[in-house]
Amino acid sequence: MSHSHEPPQVRAPDFDAAPISDRSLQLPGAPMLAVGLTRAVWLDQDGELNELSLRDASERARREAPILCHARAIARRLGCDPFPAYDLLELFAFVRPARFCTPTPRGLANELGLLTPDSLDADVSVLPQIALALLRELAAGSSRRDPSAHDIAWAMAQTGWRWGPAVLSAVQLTDSGDERHMARGLHVWDFLSEWNEVPPATPPGSEAVTANEARHRLSELLDSEAESRPQQADYASAVSQAFGPRREADQPNLVLAEAGTGTGKTLGYIAPASLWAQKNQGPVWISTYTRNLQRQLDDELSKLYPEPRLKSERVVIRKGRENYLCLLNFDEAVTGLASRGSDGVAIGLMARWAAWTRDGDMVGGDFPGWLADLLGRARTLGLTDRRGECIYSACSHYRKCFIERNLRKAKQAEIVVANHALVMIQAALGGGEDGQLPTHYVLDEGHHVFDAADSAFAAHLSGQETYDLRRWLIGSESAGRSAGRARGLRKRLEDLVAGDAELTDLLNQTLRAATVLPAEAWHQRIADGRTNGPAEAFLRGVRQQVYARSGGHDSPYSLEVDARPAEPDVIEAAATLKDALMTVLKPMEGLKKGLQARLDDDADKLDSDTRRRIEASTRSLERRGQMQITAWCAMLDALQADTPPEFTDWFAVERNGGNDMDVGMFRHWKDPTIPFADAVMRNAQGLVITSATLTDDPGGTPSKKPTDSAELESPDPESPLGEAAWKAAEQRTGALHLENPAIRALVTSPFDYEKQTRVYVISDVRKDDLNQVAAAYRELFLASGGGGLGLFTAISRLRAVRQRLVEPLEQAGLHLYAQHVDAMDISTLVDIFRDELDSCLLGTDAVRDGVDVPGDALRLIVFDRVPWPRPDIQHRERRKLFGGRAFDDRLVRLKLRQAFGRLVRRDRDRGIFVLLDPMMPSRLHGAFPKGVVPQKVGLAQAVDEISAFFSKDAEGDSPF
Template structure:
């Protein structure tokens, strides 16, 4: 280091003011210590003419001040640099709490705390000169590089490290070479298949007792019974194609997570195999990972036995990062974002940028494109050709998962990979798992709906063209296309080279750069840019002609039948062009797989790995989508044209429709869509072929106490296996702990009345309110009216779709601030797990009936008409109500502002809780009295 003096380095604080923006006003701490409040206008004027302030989350602050942009000494950036890969809420209080400081109360106190937090962080960094000299050296090199990019904190950071402004080396880019310090993985031999030893209920209970030891959780009879019941999923499979299949509903408070972890971990220990634990939300994935500390208190042991697996698009890509570094000369300010990422990359547990230890607020702070740019979102991995392959986070994760005992995954990854394994093609993975637990099982239907859908759209087809051809028209990107990824293999294989050329030539039929601009032309004027663009232009015309809401700013849709004149002709032309693309892709995959046999003696392990990966990516990324698109075009052309009022016979398994995705009046995408009417059908088929044991569990599987809806929503009805049902009631006394109120005298169509209701109910509860909305525009309108009043009373209101923060972060803030309130839609309703006083009131704006779009209408016809709508609505209400009580001493009030809540829908709530239909005045009084009594 530069400082060779015995004197401690100087703590150099910025000579400027600290700023916090509330909802009504901004609060400033002057360098003299004086605290003043300013109007937003005065604050914005000062920011434009004065020095940059110390603040917390510049984008959030700028949004509140209604400014286009704002730079300053952001304490979050300083925290991310000094404490990389560490969790912290992106608020002044969150930073203070993470540093062990007093949590501020009120906006003025928050502004003062920013200065204290900043000084504390700099002091911690300075202390590393002696406690962690290597980290201090790395931090200094990066700070010099970030200083060249104009990072405001660079000089204070360098001063804390005893450094001057001038770096020791002129090669600043070397500071970013994080890959040099990352460990390498090595190839291992094939894994031994797991055994088939069962798990007895007694073994599962004993493991559960061990997990609960130490007094960190109470023992519950309900949990013991649940654990014993779900062990059936771990019995040996007796009949091929008939895995053990268990549906288990565990009411809130049973403790289902540890309840299934106990038998899963016993099975993994006894059989030397992995159980995959799948969740739907990132929040539960993170929570489940945390629970593993009970099973493996030693971090090294946990790292060896527990792996979090996600899709490739979630992980930090070292090659993408290196490519971004190459652009620093043209964009030196990019050094700030890349420097913060480099600090994180050197400390991360597994390189997960989406829901892992990469703070979500870093992406929102520096621009959401940051994570998309630095992850493998486009599927362009070069595998062993990549110089970082043996340090790759994705490959690390895949290899660790094969040796793990418990793999925490998500429904999307599990379903897609299981379907590929069942197909047995090039994309199938060897050593695939055979035991699965699907938590949040009420989302299996939705996850399968997304996983098995197909979209012949502008975005999907253009992405495939870019994946095959690489960058076009001088665009700067690392995307080199298929030829570059296979160049060394085609050099001495003329047939392989010809196949690559054929694929590239055929790919020109897909939409090229700037396809959206051309698509705005009318069909008659559509340029000859290929059959795909011509087809999409006809689709767009049909949608605009038939959707009655085409004058608005929202997305549009229409039935695919009957097609407009000319559409079938271009559909046939596109199908023939796609066949010209499909055939050489098939030949390319076959040729690559043949190389594994023909050159078995010569190929090194790394070469085999790469060829297998290339064949798999060709199947997954190109062949399967093209085949799905051709199937959709064939169905469109084969739809009979009938006279009179007759309708065509529709395919029994699918619903196809056309759509134009729009935002703010602009077309984003156009296409023909296909969804399974019952997506659990392919899910069940894949599980039948690959799994030996499946447990699907949730607090809300059944509807009105019957298993029919669970069978329908989980794929159980399609299984040949006998189904084992486990139901464990919640131990909570809902009649004592909750109240359910339906407001009868409110005009739900009046924004002012609904806003007043939310405001007064939240005030009556003293904060801790969750507002759920069935439409984003109503959420925005109510937030605009009541946020200032709540803020003035000391109850901050956070909101999905308004605050520039992801849902998980908003929920974390809501959980940490007991007097705060939160607005959200479905994602918030499903992702909230807030025990204690932080959530004591839920207010729903309307009965959450399903949106009557084309897909929903088809499913309603298939699953039973109105009864299907009512079942879905009850399950949504049951999920929302279940957020209210998470512990035995919780209490809360559930309020529905829609008087049109039918009694047949109200059966979603516990039978022993009286549903009170009251006026708004009485609802406010009852809320205040009930929560005051239990305070």
């Protein structure tokens, strides 16, 4: 049997077998458990329903192994360690691999077409129905189109999977068998087809896309029932100017396009991008900052390529190697199962997913985010190539590798969906795996270009970074569980240098020299003053300087100080470390050059796979070793001289919950859009940088612009935006670093924000009194009847407020979820929030940026205080460069605009934005659309007006 690995595999099997009698299914004889925030409900096998305290539920669950949904999340709510249970999410992941559902009883019920529960009692009552529905589906046809289900089920049952007997019964397999079942099922690579080699890509053409062509393509993408959006056509027309040949070297056709929420910008730029790709036989890269937008793009591209197989050929989602399942890692995990039987459930469910995944993407692809939480990160995400340890064609699974398949598909794709980090790093390193760079880009979520560039072009000389380099070079030096996956440079290169005494000697020199880098347990040695080697000695000195010059040692937050002037012992340790690093760098450079020489010297002997492997090895030596060490040496030199004016250097101890996690010297560009402009922009023919919040206008952003045409070029005095607003966009994106000016395009939102929204600034709540803040959140969430998103500027404030909200919200029947408390990934929390209309969600910046929740599920946003930038060293230097207080105000307005923009996603959406900070200055009001004037009111008045606002909507007295 061989799976073709086309998009239809993402679907669970469609079975048309005869109905299965429930009597033939073996539902486990176990009680049911559902847990709320303050109480639990227990359903006995005899049908008796009992309400329990969380403590009593914890004790009972540990004794009786109940059927439940999301065992780890429930254990956290009960305040106990994970306990044996029949987790319905495990059963769902087995029956419907590579399929999403919201990991709650309600989410499972909705996915299976069952009656949606609306209370905790209903949650527990629907659990047996969910189990039966899944077993019934499995029994109906797994043997017809999914024969490996038998073998994987058997293998999991042998390792003690609680669902094993029920699943084996459903697939009509007895518990008797032999090791061949395990081999057939878990050796998922046997069922994968090999990828085919593709010819080198030819250079794309240079034919332009006209505005009329872009409009016509957009009309083809819209179905007959789509609402008319003149703004969307104007937007497509405007951004089409990026899709043509540039006139001067290093000067791309750059379009800065702001498209208000509701414009439909995704299809708006897909139209000219896809047309250019088809006319010129070359790819357009569409890049996003968040995973949620990648999902949305994937959906929208189905309108361009409605046939799944064609879409699979024309659209590729590209990410770094660390995002994909490594088959060699998985093979080693399967091999280790004999000694670690407790991993059997995780390995079995990973095998199910691997056989059905579209592309092996575990971070935002078709891998459910809750599965990592359910099974443990080490058993799931830990199976990716996180440390760059790939051995390429030396791997026995190379011809079936998800990553290699993806790279080859990308060479022939028309649309490549990527992320900002990959785009920037690939451009900075001179190209991707094949050394080629795209000619045309669309960077969506363009307001994040600055932050993405800040991360991509930074250098960190820290304990963790240097330890990671040692591990990458030497491999694992302990006989631990993960030792097999830390292969080291010798394992990756030994056969490539075999028979060449000079290269073998250079490899040995590199590995011997690498012992100057921090070894395992470096952190404890530094804290105790028992350093081992020059790197640990330097880090010890850095840590001492940070603690000596900083305050707040008892706080949970990271500590930082200026790197200069450095203490004399730190300068001395830096010089010693630089000399040691050079002993690593020199043989590494010689090894790289020697391998490159083989490509010429042995050109007539090398097969294609070996040649590719040598090229990959030399790239990784340069990028992972040479470039990184060179940057570190430059940083160490600066401690004795001056930091170059374009950089900021500092020392820091990074902490989590008051515990030291890392220590080191950090270097960032003051303006990271400078290297972005050089690496990405100047190498491109055309770029679109777009967002709903690209510009910054202190006077307020436009709403309901009278004309439907896009504003092009520099706005005139009657334009809804002034020159200062566009200058802010150019500064934030790096457009000002190009000699030729960017084309400016503004398409305003079609929404009537004056009628659809309200903004309140609460005047009588003390933001530094968490009891008052929590009381305000409680009353506001109750007034809206749920659908509330609470945003916080600090995790500690979020946790403190959440603790005070638990009981009153549950009493009112409102579900409460919280980032940093529920320990689920952000995407999963947002999915739950979207699915449960009466729920509330608390989060920080990452939630604000990643939320796309149309309709009533999000109708209220509450900010705990004005989100001023954190006053750290890096911000201090950027504030000097970018205009002082005006820079601070611009960052705050951007955050407020982004948050406010989450409220209204469709024509009939209504929402209220509340800021619990009476000190909000009026100069920040420009964050909101013109006509939306923040009202400063007391809490009681705000609660009354919010209740009235949503009551009218519920009674059908909506103005729409």
